[in-house]
Amino acid sequence: xxxxxxxxxxxxxxxxxxxxxxxxxxxxxxxxxxxxxxxxxxxxxxxxxxxxxxxxxxxxxxxxxxxxxxxxxxxxxxxxxxxxxxxxxxxxxxxxxxxxxxxxxxxxxxxxxxxxxxxxxxxxxxxxxxxxxxxxxxxxxxxxxxxxxxxxxxxxxxxxxxxxxxxxxxxxxxxxxxxxxxxxxxxxxxxxxxxxxxxxxxxxxxxxxxxxxxxxxxxxxxxxxxxxxxxxxxxxxxxxxxxxxxxxxxxxxxxxxxxxxxxxxxxxxxxx
Amino acid sequence: xxxxxxxxxxxxxxxxxxxxxxxxxxxxxxxxxxxxxxxxxxxxxxxxxxxxxxxxxxxxxxxxxxxxxxxxxxxxxxxxxxxxxxxxxxxxxxxxxxxxxxxxxxxxxxxxxxxxxxxxxxxxxxxxxxxxxxxxxxxxxxxxxxxxxxxxxxxxxxxxxxxxxxxxxxxxxxxxxxxxxxxxxxxxxxxxxxxxxxxxxxxxxxxxxxxxxxxxxxxxxxxxxxxxxxxxxxxxxxxxxxxxxxxxxxxxxxxxxxxxxxxxxxxxxxxx
Numbered sequence: 094x095x096x097x098x099x100x101x102x103x104x105x106x107x108x109x110x111x112x113x114x115x116x117x118x119x120x121x122x123x124x125x126x127x128x129x130x131x132x133x134x135x136x137x138x139x140x141x142x143x144x145x146x147x148x149x150x151x152x153x154x155x156x157x158x159x160x161x162x163x164x165x166x167x168x169x170x171x172x173x174x175x176x177x178x179x180x181x182x183x184x185x186x187x188x189x190x191x192x193x194x195x196x197x198x199x200x201x202x203x204x205x206x207x208x209x210x211x212x213x214x215x216x217x218x219x220x221x222x223x224x225x226x227x228x229x230x231x232x233x234x235x236x237x238x239x240x241x242x243x244x245x246x247x248x249x250x251x252x253x254x255x256x257x258x259x260x261x262x263x264x265x266x267x268x269x270x271x272x273x274x275x276x277x278x279x280x281x282x283x284x285x286x287x288x289x290x291x292x293x294x295x296x297x298x299x300x301x302x303x304x305x306x307x308x309x310x311x312x313x314x315x316x317x318x319x320x321x322x323x324x325x326x327x328x329x330x331x332x333x334x335x336x337x338x339x340x341x342x343x344x345x346x347x348x349x350x351x352x353x354x355x356x357x358x359x360x361x362x363x364x365x
Numbered sequence: 366x367x368x369x370x371x372x373x374x375x376x377x378x379x380x381x382x383x384x385x386x387x388x389x390x391x392x393x394x395x396x397x398x399x400x401x402x403x404x405x406x407x408x409x410x411x412x413x414x415x416x417x418x419x420x421x422x423x424x425x426x427x428x429x430x431x432x433x434x435x436x437x438x439x440x441x442x443x444x445x446x447x448x449x450x451x452x453x454x455x456x457x458x459x460x461x462x463x464x465x466x467x468x469x470x471x472x473x474x475x476x477x478x479x480x481x482x483x484x485x486x487x488x489x490x491x492x493x494x495x496x497x498x499x500x501x502x503x504x505x506x507x508x509x510x511x512x513x514x515x516x517x518x519x520x521x522x523x524x525x526x527x528x529x530x531x532x533x534x535x536x537x538x539x540x541x542x543x544x545x546x547x548x549x550x551x552x553x554x555x556x557x558x559x560x561x562x563x564x565x566x567x568x569x570x571x572x573x574x575x576x577x578x579x580x581x582x583x584x585x586x587x588x589x590x591x592x593x594x595x596x597x598x599x600x601x602x603x604x605x606x607x608x609x610x611x612x613x614x615x616x617x618x619x620x621x622x623x624x625x626x627x628x629x630x631x632x633x634x635x636x637x
Contacts, residue, residue, distance in 0.1 A: 278605040280625035305629035353552035357577035
């Protein structure tokens with residue numbers, strides 16, 4: 094690779110550039126972003142040049158690191174102007190709609206499972222992906238250059254995993270989107286309790302409400318592009334809450350409780 | 366106070382004894398617990414004597430630090446054998462049923478909001494209550510010795526708050542029991558997903574499932590003695606999840622999202 098174009102030079106895109114440099118990448122890094130961001134990225138020497146999407150589409154590798162909605166808007170442009178040998182990947186948090194719109198391109202979707210509580214180029218750092226999973230989501234036959242991309246990602250510190258786009262979207266509906274919505278629903282259920290006695294409560298409540306602070310800007314596109322997978326998950330959670338409600342004073346609750354504990358412990362071990 | 370009897374010398378009871386000593390309490394500390402626990406507590410010099418409940422009921426202060434079910438069983442005994450000047454308090458996590466059964470005694474219920482992931486005397490430490498809320502829950506007129514107890518609790522490091530038993534039970538239903546059941550329901554909803562791709566997921570899921578690991582032994586009595594307050598909370602949360610489900614792809618979701626964020630932020634500030 095002689096040139097990498099990063100579309101969306103924020104936390105993820107900026108960290109990708111810094112991580113490439115740290116890994117010894119000697120080619121050019123181009124940026125596509127707002128004028129203000131490009132200025133900052135040039136100043137910090139995170140990118141070498143600021144370009145339009147059309148000009149950047151001639152790079153050897155294009156990395157789409159904008160919100161999902163903007164990725165979906167960029168793909169038709171790339172269908173028209175990508176170079177014949179340009180490899181394209183992305184960092185969108187849902188994968189089916191992106192994969193569909195990328196058909197015909199030399200595209201292999203990705204999802205780096207890394208982030209911070211605040212976004213933006215200021216937060217970018219070369220170690221953001223160190224030890225974090227980076228899911229690659231080939232649709233149909235794996236492209237011949239997939240290993241090249243996987244090696245690049247391993248080289249910047251990430252741990253590459255493989256899933257199809259539908260597998261990915263079902264998995265994130267379970268392990269990311271449902272927990273998010275559960276936290277949001279809990280906050281809404283408690284919102285009528287803000288007049289309650291102002292006694293500080295414990296770390297349990299704080300843990301359960303942390304996700305509810307996630308910005309809407311991030312979640313709008315995620316939920317809009319994965320609603321069909323998220324709805325059955327929500328149904329399941331609603332059903333389980335209903336069962337807990339009905340068995341609150343019954344001996345059956347002990348069994349549910351133990352099943353929940355086993356699942357929580359097993360997912361914790363898987364996480365570590 | 367010349368003598369304090371601790372009924373249930375575990376994490377809370379043992380820490381109470383250690384905190385009393387740290388605060389300079391020079392009287393006798395008696396323990397009522399299983400033979401094995403009493404042996405350990407004597408060995409560690411956490412208590413001065415092991416007694417039966419009947420004998421311990423002559424202490425100046427009796428502190429009931431067993432699970433709620435056992436507190437409820439101890440109170441009728443105390444109705445028969447407590448000394449005429451014996452003050453009684455407890456550490457139960459729900460307060461209405463305990464307060465009812467304690468009528469006629471010189472009783473003032475309490476709820477120390479402190480704990481650890483593992484229980485038992487081995488975990489006891491003098492600083493367990495430092496800076497933590499300790500709710501006192503007078504029923505009807507506040508007893509003349511309430512300030513004496515509050516001063517004692519302040520002296521061992523706790524921050525005393527006051528609520529009636531019904532206020533308390535409604536408040537913990539919201540800020541403790543509902544978050545717990547939400548985490549348990551989430552774990553149950555995910556339990557059918559344990560065959561999912563074994564990719565480590567992020568800290569968000571880990572936070573949301575931490576409470577689901579709480580032991581059933583602790584929660585059985587809590588839920589059984591507060592079911593009537595917990596059920597409407599569960600209904601509210603189920604309703605909010607349903608609304609999220611219906612608005613997943615609609616612009617309305619932005620408003621709910623912001624309301625949830627505001628609540629989460631406001632409860633976080635209240636917690637700190």
